[in-house]
Amino acid sequence: MAPVLAVENLSVSFPGARGQITVVEDVSFTLEAGQSLVIAGESGSGKSMVCQTLLGIAPGAASVTGTRIDWKGRNLLTLNEPEWQAIRGAEIAMIFQDPTAALNPLITVENQIIDAIRAHRRVSRAEARARAVEVLGLAGFPEPEHRMRSYPSELSGGLRQRVAIALALSCSPSLIVADEATTNLDVSIQAQIVKLLRELKDRLGLALIFVTHDLGLAAEIGGDLLVMYAGCAVERGPVKSVLTDPCHPYTRGLLRSAPTLRSSRANPLRPIPGQMPKPGSVGAGSPFRSRCPVVVDGVCEAQRAGWTSAGPGHDVACHRFALEGREGLR
Amino acid sequence: MSGALVADRITKTFAVSRGGTTRELRAVNDVSLAVAPGEIVGLVGESGCGKTTLSRIMIGIETATAGAITYDGRPVRTRAEWRALRRSVQSVFQDPFTALCPTMRIGDALAEPLAIHGICPPAERKERVSRMLEMVGLHPDMARRLPNQLSGGQRQRVNLARALMLEPKVLICDEIVSGLDVSVQAQVLALLIALQEGLGLSLVFISHDLRVVRYLCTRVVVMYMGEVVEQGDVEAVFDHPQHAYTRSLLAAIPDHSRLSAGATT
Ligand SMILES: Nc1ncnc2c1ncn2[C@@H]1O[C@H](COP(=O)(O)OP(=O)(O)OP(=O)(O)O)[C@@H](O)[C@H]1O
Ligand SMILES: Nc1ncnc2c1ncn2[C@@H]1O[C@H](COP(=O)(O)OP(=O)(O)OP(=O)(O)O)[C@@H](O)[C@H]1O
Ligand code: SF4
Ligand SMILES: [Mg+2]
Numbered sequence: 001m002a003p004v005l006a007v008e009n010l011s012v013s014f015p016g017a018r019g020q021i022t023v024v025e026d027v028s029f030t031l032e033a034g035q036s037l038v039i040a041g042e043s044g045s046g047k048s049m050v051c052q053t054l055l056g057i058a059p060g061a062a063s064v065t066g067t068r069i070d071w072k073g074r075n076l077l078t079l080n081e082p083e084w085q086a087i088r089g090a091e092i093a094m095i096f097q098d099p100t101a102a103l104n105p106l107i108t109v110e111n112q113i114i115d116a117i118r119a120h121r122r123v124s125r126a127e128a129r130a131r132a133v134e135v136l137g138l139a140g141f142p143e144p145e146h147r148m149r150s151y152p153s154e155l156s157g158g159l160r161q162r163v164a165i166a167l168a169l170s171c172s173p174s175l176i177v178a179d180e181a182t183t184n185l186d187v188s189i190q191a192q193i194v195k196l197l198r199e200l201k202d203r204l205g206l207a208l209i210f211v212t213h214d215l216g217l218a219a220e221i222g223g224d225l226l227v228m229y230a231g232c233a234v235e236r237g238p239v240k241s242v243l244t245d246p247c248h249p250y251t252r253g254l255l256r257s258a259p260t261l262r263s264s265r266a267n268p269l270r271p272i273p274g275q276m277p278k279p280g281s282v283g284a285g286s287p288f289r290s291r292c293p294v295v296v297d298g299v300c301e302a303q304r305a306g307w308t309s310a311g312p313g314h315d316v317a318c319h320r321f322a323l324e325g326r327e328g329l330r
Numbered sequence: 331m332s333g334a335l336v337a338d339r340i341t342k343t344f345a346v347s348r349g350g351t352t353r354e355l356r357a358v359n360d361v362s363l364a365v366a367p368g369e370i371v372g373l374v375g376e377s378g379c380g381k382t383t384l385s386r387i388m389i390g391i392e393t394a395t396a397g398a399i400t401y402d403g404r405p406v407r408t409r410a411e412w413r414a415l416r417r418s419v420q421s422v423f424q425d426p427f428t429a430l431c432p433t434m435r436i437g438d439a440l441a442e443p444l445a446i447h448g449i450c451p452p453a454e455r456k457e458r459v460s461r462m463l464e465m466v467g468l469h470p471d472m473a474r475r476l477p478n479q480l481s482g483g484q485r486q487r488v489n490l491a492r493a494l495m496l497e498p499k500v501l502i503c504d505e506i507v508s509g510l511d512v513s514v515q516a517q518v519l520a521l522l523i524a525l526q527e528g529l530g531l532s533l534v535f536i537s538h539d540l541r542v543v544r545y546l547c548t549r550v551v552v553m554y555m556g557e558v559v560e561q562g563d564v565e566a567v568f569d570h571p572q573h574a575y576t577r578s579l580l581a582a583i584p585d586h587s588r589l590s591a592g593a594t595t
């Protein structure tokens with residue numbers, strides 16, 4: 001199947017004191033209808049910036065460049081604001097970490113969804129209302145007919161996130177971008193929302209981009225995984241292959257420092273030493289070289305690594321892996 | 331028990347008014363919890379089950395409706411007794427109220443508890459701050475920085491350092507690693523383990539992340555709607571949960587180790 005979304009060499013930079021500071025560099029991925037892509041990586045690695053470019057909401061100061069972002073045959077990199085308005089919410093919708101930010105506290109749930117629908121479609125209030133009930137039902141919001149008259153402040157955090165999901169579904173988008181959409185929720189609610197997103201994806205044939213720094217959540221979502229470090233994509237492939245057979249030293253480091261339900265002190269977690277480099281300080285070499293245990297002398301300081309295949313659909317950007325494969329990583 | 335912090339049959343009710351009528355909300359109902367020296371007790375349960383309320387009662391920020399707190403075998407009741415207790419029992423919370431003052435330099439923030447309790451001569455405070463910063467894995471130069479010049483993980487370690495300045499015997503940690511990246515989280519967990527093993531520090535560790543609790547804690551207490559439904563050694567509770575609520579909590583944890591049994595090294 002042809003992908004609905006194909007991002008080619010996306011970069012995002014901001015003006016800094018000494019020239020442009022690149023915060024997303026040369027990121028590429030594709031996504032098909034009914035499939036999911038998880039973007040993982042630590043704070044500041046550029047995950048949200050990638051999401052924002054897909055909705056045309058990157059900060060004004062940001063310069064967004066790339067070969068192409070193909071969305072159903074159109075190039076999102078060349079859209080003007082009126083063109084974005086026709087796509088944003090209608091074809092591509094976003095769910096944020098903080099549902100309160102997406103919802104207006106002064107307007108009832110019912111009216112917010114009706115307004116969102118009528119902003120994109122010429123339908124009567126009654127039709128929009130029927131659609132609001134429908135999408136709230138899809139989002140697992142209990143007794144929508146009744147409770148949609150509530151104000152956001154009258155709802156729990158979990159219910160508010162369901163409203164935000166209903167709002168995102170209201171205009172039948174083909175892609176939903178969920179940026180840390182379950183991070184602030186209680187674990188039980190988080191598990192419900194993740195299950196809901198997975199079901200919606202299958203049932204409605206939605207494409208889903210799910211951003212998280214929790215590898216456990218990445219495993220629950222499934223599909224493909226893109227691991228980012230300091231603005232660069234360093235490993236990509238099916239979630240299961242990347243997490244059970246990580247081939248980039250950074251992905252390996254992440255997995256060694258993440259506790260699981262099988263962890264115990266007998267097998268201590270191993271934090272990645274050092275810190276992520278500040279944006280703009282990476283230079284020409286591998287972004288992970290200052291923390292990497294298997295640096296290739298004379299190479300890793302000098303240039304970024306290209307992609308090497310590590311299995312079906314599984315690629316790694318690492319000089320050591322390119323030279324020696326898994327043996328070189330130990 | 332020497333050095334043990336005990337909450338004995340604690341109940342806490344709040345009066346909540348809704349639509350003109352006042353109702354009684356029982357946030358904690360007849361809960362007992364004991365922390366022995368050198369022990370790390372995990373306190374888990376869904377949002378609103380009473381974890382924070384219980385921990386605030388254990389350090390006297392909140393008063394219990396019924397029940398008693400004892401430390402070192404003696405009941406803690408009067409103001410003076412609570413003041414004395416706070417030299418031995420410290421807390422670190424995630425909420426912004428106890429977070430760092432934005433205009434105070436890190437070094438001053440760390441020296442403050444020493445000044446409040448009049449512990450160490452002013453001339454020696456700087457040295458003690460430097461040592462503490464090093465202990466939590468930060469460069470002593472950090473003392474000159476302001477909180478907004480630190481990353482989230484660094485700030486959390488400064489919070490921890492501040493609570494440790496008085497060399498407490500018991501530390502209560504409420505969701506202190508939830509907002510951190512896993513690599514930073516692993517650093518903070520390693521520090522807590524080093525403090526337990528090296529100084530015999532005991533911890534009450536509140537977290538909604540059962541993966542972290544399993545790794546760090548020796549014992550775990552599961553709360554549900556204000557009550558303790560299950561408690562025991564971490565291995566026992568995680569491997570053979572007895573209560574249906576504990577089982578549902580464990581099932582909700584996202585966990586990549588389910589993808590394969592021990593394929594990651
Ligand atoms: N308006 C801005 N001006 C300059 N730099 C910015 C701006 N917004 C974000 N950045 C920088 O861009 C980088 C990527 O930020 P981004 O928000 O995408 O990270 P993230 O991976 O989503 O992190 P987190 O997990 O913390 O949400 C960071 O270094 C950030 O400091
Ligand atoms: N000052 C207060 N007044 C009224 N109700 C309160 C007050 N403090 C807490 N509560 C209520 O007591 C119950 C227990 O709250 P508590 O903060 O202890 O839960 P928690 O287990 O720490 O939850 P979380 O995981 O969300 O932090 C909740 O229903 C809460 O709304
Ligand atoms: S070996 Fe080189 S390219 Fe690979 S992660 Fe380490 S520093 Fe980067
Ligand atoms: Mg982000």
Ligand SMILES: [Mg+2]
Pocket residue numbers: 381382383504
């Ligand atoms: Mg709490």
